[in-house]
Amino acid sequence: MKIEAVMFAVIASFALAAALASVACASDGVFTMKVGGFEVSMLSEVQRKGGLDILIGASSSDVERFIPDGEYPNAVAVYMIRSADGVVLVDTGYGTALERNMESLGVRPEDVKDILITHSHGDHIGGLLKEEERAFPNARIHVSKAEYEWSPSMRDALDKYGGDVNMIGPGTLDDGAEVLPGVRAIAAYGHTPGHTMFMLESKGERLLFWGDLTHAMAIQMPRPGVSVRYDSDPVKAAEVRKSVLEYVSRNKIPAAGAHIAYPGVGDISADQENPGGYRFTPKN
Numbered sequence: 001m002k003i004e005a006v007m008f009a010v011i012a013s014f015a016l017a018a019a020l021a022s023v024a025c026a027s028d029g030v031f032t033m034k035v036g037g038f039e040v041s042m043l044s045e046v047q048r049k050g051g052l053d054i055l056i057g058a059s060s061s062d063v064e065r066f067i068p069d070g071e072y073p074n075a076v077a078v079y080m081i082r083s084a085d086g087v088v089l090v091d092t093g094y095g096t097a098l099e100r101n102m103e104s105l106g107v108r109p110e111d112v113k114d115i116l117i118t119h120s121h122g123d124h125i126g127g128l129l130k131e132e133e134r135a136f137p138n139a140r141i142h143v144s145k146a147e148y149e150w151s152p153s154m155r156d157a158l159d160k161y162g163g164d165v166n167m168i169g170p171g172t173l174d175d176g177a178e179v180l181p182g183v184r185a186i187a188a189y190g191h192t193p194g195h196t197m198f199m200l201e202s203k204g205e206r207l208l209f210w211g212d213l214t215h216a217m218a219i220q221m222p223r224p225g226v227s228v229r230y231d232s233d234p235v236k237a238a239e240v241r242k243s244v245l246e247y248v249s250r251n252k253i254p255a256a257g258a259h260i261a262y263p264g265v266g267d268i269s270a271d272q273e274n275p276g277g278y279r280f281t282p283k284n
Ligand SMILES: [Zn+2]
Pocket: 121, 123, 124, 212, 258, 259
């Protein structure tokens, strides 16, 4: 083969590999379901394994029982809510795969009208900015006042984003403050001092976006008392986790979490064989 032909073959095979990779991402990285009149999509930033080093309060026998391989499925996900009223994002992930995932569903950054922020960690607000510029030109940001006041990185990101911020005072699970039609904000302080969940409700159906209530589903479902190093207040985080799991299992409310592996959404039920523990059944 001539050198040009070799080069062409190499370039062509790279192009094919890249095309296949993007096809794989488009199908593996997005999961869509209906919640009443809304369409909710999980947009995966990354699917990966988590380590034991981040766990707080896990006994060695529980680790052996629930995480026998020494690692567990973990992810970073953004959620997108679509309705006739427009496009809403719950968090923005790192901002790595977000735009591509949105594009695969025919949504452009300028279509996003509102962004609900669960908290200020980089894997949730990283996508607000693109090269230090506002990534969503028409979107209003909703964030809890407590998180804004606590977090310098939240304030810095919003300064760069350029105003257009709605400070929210989240309510309780039974009585959350309405932020947008069909969306209520619920305080779940513990992971961070302003960590906020969002309850979507439409036509009798509900879905709770619980942000970082969990990071290691494999052990935090059977043992909700286990916290992680990223929890600002591990004790409070565990208390909140237990009360939210009790509430969603009793009321049969499915949940979506930023660190739940694909599809990122599922049903929670009390585990009858393991009092105080829960089971997670992913949607399909
Ligand atoms: Zn997180």
